[in-house]
Amino acid sequence: MVSDVALRVGRTQVLRYRVHAQQLDRAPRADRPPDDAAVLDLGVQHTGPDGSLWALALRGVPVRAHDWPRELALAWTLRGAPHAYRRSDLTAVEKALRPFSEADAAKRVLNASGPLKEAGVPVVDAIGEVARTMRDVVTAPTAKGALSTRMTAEMGEPYVRWCEPCGATHMYEMSFRLAALHAGLELEPDTSPPVLRRIPRWPAGQVGVLDRAVPDDDGPLDQVRGVLHLLGPVTVKDVATFLDSPAKDVRSRWPDDAVAVTVDGAEAFVLASDLDALERAADPPDEPVVRLLGPFDLYLQARDRSVLVPDAGRHKALWPTIGRPGAVLVDGEIIGTWRPRAKGKTLALELDEWLPWERRTRAAIEAEHERLAQFRGLDVA
Secondary structure (H helix, E strand, C coil): CEEEEEEEECHHHHHHHHHHHCCCCCCCCCCCCCCCCHHHHCCEECCCCCHHHHHHHCCCCCCCCCCCCCCEEEEECHHHCEEEEEHHHHHHHHHHCCCCCHHHHHHHCHHHHHHHHHCCCCHHHHHHHHHHHHHHHCCCCEEHHHHHHHHHHHHCCCCEEEECCCCEEEECHHHHHHHHHHCCEEECCCCCCCEEEECCCCCHHHCCCCCCCCCCCCHHHCHHHHHHHHHCCECHHHHHHHHCCCHHHHHHCCCCCEEEEEECCEEEEEEHHHHHHHHHCCCCCCCCCEEEECCCCHHHHCCCHHHHCCCHHHHHHHCCCCCCCEEEEECCEEEEEEEEEEECCEEEEEEEECCCCCHHHHHHHHHHHHHHHHHHCCEEC
16 A cells, blocks of 8 residues: 555546546447446446446447347346446456455345354355355256245255245345355346346356455456546545445455545545546546436445535435436536436436536436437437
């Protein structure tokens, strides 16, 4: 870790840097491969009506709703949510997402860790056991409900619990979800309830093996470095919260080339190789980047929410517990929210202007509305 403060920046500069690092400023290109997006290094959360494909479309990737490219794959990963990755990266993703430690594994599986600890079963070993059992069970595409029933019968205590809302005994949800990729299983796109299937040509020696050959190196998809690059500058706490890992584990894996900067007087870190891009972000772009971000777009997943949206009174509107809206982005700033209103073959938007929008801004948002409608195969209402 480099402790000398090398650069002082403001939040607007940070936000412009993130727009560029996440390629939100890229123009669409028809010949661009579907897996050509930097955000796929961290995974693109596939939640909501437009999911990961809209996030990729916003970054200039030629994709359309419900037309899943074969170059991409879906898996339950960070925080147990479905994320899109390059199919060619899946084995590297699995290695990068192995728990950093026993404490990290316990944090990731939430309330499943207590019964395992009481039974004297290390959480890392438990995830591996669940993964190996899943692999044996899923010999053909299997719906989540059917797999859960079979896994509950196979595992027993301390892996299962009585669920009051469901009125049934089943596995702890996070243990179930997080073990799937370690079992070499992916999610079939556009299935609800989700269907799991085996990943083709998954290495047998990589089923349920959560050991780290090199403890402090996650390879080309190092998650700590990924957050520093795509969401930097950030603190250790920001990275730990994003990865759902203990700060102690993140601090022990902190890159030697992480450079300290100050963001409006507060210390944060960015990779040394990104310093030039951060400095260049001080200059505004020739044309402001206007985007309709999906509710779970990586740009909105930054844990320093006071940097992203300084007005804390807006946080509940942008990040409610249930039913998140999308965000209207202009030159790095969130200036309002949007919700889709589809009716028949047309798509309208419900917009909430946080401040009065200029005519030029409104025209750019209308163009993005049309882009979203085309992505969905609809007309603009």
